[in-house]
Amino acid sequence: MRITHLLVLFLIVAMTAMLALPAFAADGAGTYKAKCAMCHGPNGEGKIGPAVKGTALTADQIVDLLAKGNDAKKAPHKKPISGLADDDAKAVADYVKSLK
Ligand code: HEC
DSSP states (O other), rough: OOHHHHHHHHHHHHHHHHHHHHHHHTTTTHHHHHHHHHHHHHSSOSSSSSSOTTTTSSSSHHHHHHHHHHHHTTTTTSSHHHHHHOOHHHHHHHHHHOOO
């Protein structure tokens, strides 16, 4: 009987972990630190690139800039940011908009 209880407990823990994973996959703050902070500063205050905190762009426009690039912009935003999945772009755009 005890072993069955442990097994059920283990299954519940495993399933909870699996459900939680997609939330980690689209971690806006983590993506920002890994791919944007070196140019835009850890808090979006600007560094090599301009400040992104308080940007006039909407989250959708940021997603567009990251996912497609914009020829009118300077590097690196002429081209899409590499290695950025769609949901990461959305998460990082929401994160940028949350910076105050
Ligand atoms: C290699 C440095 C660099 C990296 C990495 C970088 N950026 Fe930029 N970013 C820039 C520069 C330079 C500009 C200004 C481009 C221009 O105006 O022509 C810019 C502009 C922007 C703008 C427009 C700001 C405004 O108000 O007009 C946003 C938003 C932005 N970046 C977000 C990001 C995000 C999010 C990431 C990470 C996924 C990122 N950038 C990665 C250098 C960088």
